[in-house]
Amino acid sequence: MKEFLATFETFFNNGIFYYAMFVMGSYVVLTLLSAVEMNGYMKKNSYVNYREILVSPLAPSVSILAPAYNEEATIIENIRSLLSLHYGNYEVIIINDGSKDNSFQRMFDYYQLEKVDFAVNYQIQCKEIRGVYKSKLPSFSKLTVVDKVNGGKSDALNAGINVAAKDLILCIDVDCIVQEDALLKLAKPYLEEKYQVIATGGVVRIANSCRVEDGKLVEVNMPKNLWPRFQVLEYIRAFLMGRMAWSRLNGLLIISGAMGLFDKNIVIKVGGYDDSTVGEDMELVVRMRRYMYEQDRRFKVVYIPDPLCWTEAPGDLQILGRQRNRWTRGTIETLWMHKDLFFNPRYGILGMLSYPYWFFFEWLAPIIEFLGVSIFILLALMGNINWEFSLILISMVYFFSLALSTVAILFEEMSYQQYTKGGDLVKLLLAAFLEPILYHPLTVYWSIKGNIHKFIGKNNWGTMTRKGFKQETPSDEVRQQTTTI
């Protein structure tokens, strides 16, 4: 028995160690790649005058699709903000996904809507569209409201695609704060890449504690609450480092559901969003990519590092846990639906690199980490632990994580420097110290929970409670909106 335990311990130690080395090595490579990509992007775009796209009749046309479900508190303000984006050729399509509150009535009254004889071409399956509405007021001629039977976010987006008249579709969360120049920046890659661009995404930032006026972000602040602050760090790391590197490799698998611009024709050809998964944003990109490979067409999925969209991050651990649980289930579902991609050379970088990366490092990493910690505790209870070595190994992971987060903060400093106050920078640096101890274990726990829920068939979206963006003004009543997304 002792011999077996000793062999197991050696195997366990080496296995975990080499896996950790592999993960860390991949992070180093991704960091280097994203540094190259970021540097190139910053140089290239410092000469760009986006006004030229704004006024040009040659700019691609865009349909903005924003599903709304029980958004009566903010819907008018959100639509107004979308209608004031800086872009020439675009339309705004709000899809009322069978809201149970007064969302539709508020839109109907405020924008003076009337039903039009719109013949919907059901190119993608979706629940019944009850009516298409346009405003009687010429100043809102860009606005179209689709009223449909409730079917969830994916179904609502599919309905919107069926109604969209433009070449590109921007799928967004209606409650996000979109930067005024977001469309200009997202549309530019469609005009400048050598190969066909099928999707572009931008950086999503966290708006907690930021000052918002009339649906526009006017002051960026570091979240006061610790959990959103950790998410700021996490988002900077994921967007500025991870996704930029994958964009460089043309191996990007996900465009954030909060905001993504897609080639409408390709989305229609692949059948639109899949409403059977909770990871519809990732699944769509994977399906679009595999379609392009199957058609032998050269293409690109581009990520741009500009902060284009600001969203409220969950400040409550329970809600954050639900969100992460859902993300894990979405990853599992997408990986399972496209399992034939695994190391399949037919799909180039998608099959040989992106998919295996997501499999080994996004899905498997928390499981291995959880197993590692569990076995460590078990061995410790049995007195079979070399505490000095364990401490060294744990310290290695901690300091590597700290170094990685610090590099991410450096990227932020050298690029967009959104947190200009010295105090905010210090808070961010401190968060990097605490994150591996306080926040990371929770993300592992939520991920494990997500795996368990997936395998026992618990597949709901979960309830997401948002405080709204007006919380910074003390006199304002804090809005509570409950959105099932």
Add this chain to the structure above:
Amino acid sequence: MNFFQTIFNYIRETYTDRLFYFPSNIRISLLIILFCVIAVLELYLYISFRRAQQIKRKRDEAKWKEYIDNMLANLVIFDESDSTEDIVNHFYPKMSKLPLRNPVVNQVLTIEILTYHKNFTGKIQEVLSILYRRLNLDKKSKKKINNKNWEVKIEGIREANEMRITEMAGEIIKYTDDENGLLRMEAQAAYIKLSEQYPFRFLDRAQERILDWHQVVLFEIITKNKKLTIPSFSHWLRSSNDTVVMLCLKLIDHFMQFDAAEEVQRLLKHHNPKVVKKSVEIIGKLELADAEKHMFEVYFDQPEDIKLDILNSLGKISSGNYNDFLSSRIYSSDPKIKMEALYAIKRNPNYGEAKLREIYKQTTLENQALIKHVLDHRIKH
């Protein structure tokens, strides 16, 4: 204190005396820890130093900007009756006393002169141009254009372009077909503005692609510049570079160059579908009735998006020769084709809507819905 001393001694011993006696994975881990700690400390120092430097630079820039701004504001409100030379002679001594060797001052002055030059016209613009040259800033721009670094070259080209230093056109043309796309685009944009003789000469020699984005920029410059003599762009429609053909088609479209009609019709058989699509669009926009039969000939071999454009163009021409063809399209299995054909019929100002109402009475429910959609003026096509 004792505790920290103990930890310090432990770390020192671990890295000096004991390091080589650890198993390999622990040794590697210790080296990674050391590397990460040093990296984090260095990054912290660098970030702090960078912030401090940034604050100082911003302060300097703000100070000089205010000073230079005041100077240029005086220039703007100068007496109208004074001659250009008088104004220059008044301001030059003050400006030449600025510490131009200081890169911050040099940069702020250049940017401010460029900004004022962009925002004003007439005498003020002329004065700024002369001051720019007298202060030898034009020589600095020329030096930048010949720099090895492409970013600096672009900066120089932009300065020469804004200040209209026409003699630099000769320097710039060599970059109009450069491998670096950004440099190429900046050079082309500047060359159009600076070349007095033949601003479109770069199109003759363009081997590199003019990306769609570059076409947007060039299109804006060409269509907004009222001083430019617009040539007949059909001259380049036989270029072997498809992107040159595309740019010229967009310009033919904008300037409504009817003399290009024959060449545009020829492009309906071009190998590049983008060129065919744009040619169809132009035929519709210019209402080239002679080209209808050519579009009809190629219609059945085209992908869906070009078919839609052909139907749209037939609608715009509305000669009446292809009414039967358009009516027959509403029996297509593709709803987009049906819809476009209905819109094409509707476009005929004499009988379009009446014809649709007539079809409505005899057709299927699905087509009736489409006709109602087409006839609803609140829905934009």
